[in-house]
Each structure stands twice: as C-alpha cells, then as structure tokens.
Amino acid sequence: MAHTSLTPVFVGLRVGLHAVVVALTLLVVVRAVVVPAGASGLTIGVAVLLLVTYAAGAAVPGANGRGGGRSAGAPVGRPWVFVWLAVLSLEWVLLVWLTPDAAYLVFPLFFLYLHLLGRAGGPVAIVAATAVAVVALGLHGGWSVGGVVGPVVGAGVALLIGLGYQALAREAQAREDLMRELLATRDRLAATEHESGVLAERARLAREIHDTLAQGLSSIQMLLHAAERADPDRPGVEHIRLARETAAANLADARRFIRELTPPDLEDRGLGGALRRLAAGQWQAQGLRVSVRVSDAVELPMHVQTALLRIAQGAVANVIQHAQTDTATITLAVGGDGLEFRVVDDGVGFDAREVVARDTSDSFGLQAARERVDQLGGILTVDSAPGRGTTVRVELAERILV
Secondary structure (H helix, E strand, O other), X not given: OOOOOOHHHHHHHHHHHHHHHHHHHHHHHHXXXXXXXXXXXXXXXXXXXXXXXXXXXXXXXXXXXXXXXXXXOOOOOOHHHHHHHHHHHXXXXXXXXXXXXHHHHHHHHHHHHHHHHHHHHHHHHHHHHHHHHHHHHHHHHOOOHHHHHHHHHHHHHHHHHHHHHHHHHHHHHHHHHHHHHHHHHHXXXXXXXXXXXXXXXXXXXXXXXXXXXHHHXXXXXXXXXXXXXXXXXXXXXXXXXXXXXXXXXXXXXXXXXXXXOOOXXXXXXXXXXXXXXXXXXXXXXXXXXXXXXXXXXXXOOHHHHHHHHHHHHHHHHHHHXXXXXXXXXXXXXXXXXXXXXXXXXXXXXXXXXXXXXXXXXXXXXXXXXXXXXXXXXXXXXXXXXXXXXXXXXXXXXXXXXX
C-alpha cells in the first residue's frame, strides 16, 4: 500500500499479527516441553515448521501484508500466495490435531484468510477453520460450551476487526487517490497559469509595440515620404530618402517582432483559422459542434485577434460545461461602424445578472472576458435567460481596429 497518514496504523497491525503468531506458536512449544507427552517431539517439530513457513511468507509476493495496489477486500490473485496459505493451514491442522493448545492459532489465521482471500473467500475459510478448531478441542478435552463458543466468538471478533481494517484501508486509499489527483490538478493549474501569463505578456508586448513603436515609425515614414515628394530636387533630399528608408526598415522589424509575439494559435491563418482548428479538434473531441463564420480575409490587429480568441475559448468552455447542448456558433462581422463578434448557443441558458452577482468561478470567465474588452475600449454584453440559450457579444469601434 502507498504511504498515507494511516500507514503507521497498518504497519502496527501487521507487526501485532506477526507477534501474536510467534507468541502462540512458542506457547505450543513451551507447553510441549513443560508438559511432555508421547507426541511432544512431533508437536515441537510441526510448530517450528509452521513458524518457518509463516516467516517464508515474507518472500512470497503478495503474502507479506502489502496490498500492491489492489482494492481492500479483494483477493490477491497470485497462485503462490494460495499455495503458501494452504501449506500453512495444513500445518496448523496437523498441529491442532496433536495438541489443543494450537487451537488459539486460529485467531491470527482468521486475519490472514480475510486479507488474502478477500470478502468472498475469507469468511468461508474462517468458518472452515472455526469448525476444525471446535472439533479438535472437542476431541482433545471433551465437548463443552466453552470449546464451541470460544472459537465462534473469536471468529466473529476477527470478522468485525477484519472488515473494519478493510474499510479503513479503502478510506486511506481513497484519500491517497484524492491527494494524488489534487496534486496533479495543482501542477496542471500551475502550468496553465504560467502559460497564460506568458501568452498574456506576449500579447501585451505585441500590443504595445503596435500601438507605439510601429505607429510612430509608420507616421515618420509617411511624413518623410511627403517631404520627399513635395520638393524632390531640394538639397539634402537624399538624407530625407535615407531616413524614410530607415524608418521603413525599422517598421518592418517592428512588425516582425509583433508576428513573433503572436500566440501560436494565430500564427498560420489568423483568428478564423485558429477557431476552425479548435472546432475540428479540441471542441469536437469534447462533444460540441462549433460552426465558425469568420472570414480569413478579415485583417485585424494582433492584440485584437488574441483577445477575441481568448474570449471565444472562455465562452465555448462555458457552453461545454453548463449549456447542455451540442452545437454553438461563432460569427465575426466587420463593417463601417466597427466589429461585432458573437458566440451563440441554444442551450439551457441562465440568469446572467444572477451569475455575475454571485462572484463565483462560473462568473470569473465572463469577468475576464469583460476585462479584455474593456482594455480594448469595446463593449461586452451577455444575453441569456433560462431555457433560451446564451449569446456573448463583443462590439469594438472602428478606431480600435487600426
């Protein structure tokens, strides 16, 4: 069993079981020496053999008390374990036939049966061992109520303790699985957060370069070009031409930097291609058919494409998680007044005002999208009501698209 907070408890129980087996077997040996009988030598020999066989169980895979990943209460499923347990049981039967003192060894055997044979075979083996112990005590010392009740009560106590142990082991395994899942989720979230941070920083740098350096160089190039055309024969015009060419080269470098900072999803075919790849891959694999109506001919600034792509990803994630539908539509319309970007589904819908007011993880995606749109100077609206689907709409003015 994997290490958990309850591992010391399980180790203590196993050590206690081993100590009981050794102590009871030594008691049989001591009794055979102190109160000798005709079969005392044979009794001592069988007792020592039983101890050796029991100790050999440490070398038998699956018989050493470790679960090996199996569920509590399930049989071990290894043939050598059953052979070892059968040999140990036969030696105990022979020993209890020789001396009634060996009947007490049935108690630790009960726990071995439960652990190695599982919830189905364990109780059957316990009943059979109890019957052997009762018969042996009756044949050695005569039939009595104590000779019958003792083994039966011991079997009942062993069953209760064994079932409690299995329940504890199952709970410990469940806690271990949950902890492992939580740690894996934490690692995934950390990786996702790091990736999102990197992409956000790349998008911010691309936006800053576009809005400042690239725009400034473009303006300088236009002004120099105008000065060059106004008086092409003036003295020093070659310096103006050289400055214009330098500005053009630097503008090309700035645009190259912007392209290199572009998120990988937008590298090949822009926003439309990125959305179609997601629709044919990730979203379709999650059971959602997304119709993308975005023309590849539409040219938008990279920071606008990045923002719209992230908004679409967040909106579609909400559709998959909450909308209970298998279809959605993404559209982009660019006109003289600006841009309208919509993500529409025909799912169960929700009360948008109530979700945003709750300030929960359900509304965090909408809040993040609203912050992105606010940074662009646009407007985000969410139109939804229970039973009539949801529309996430982004509107950007024409001046933002330059």
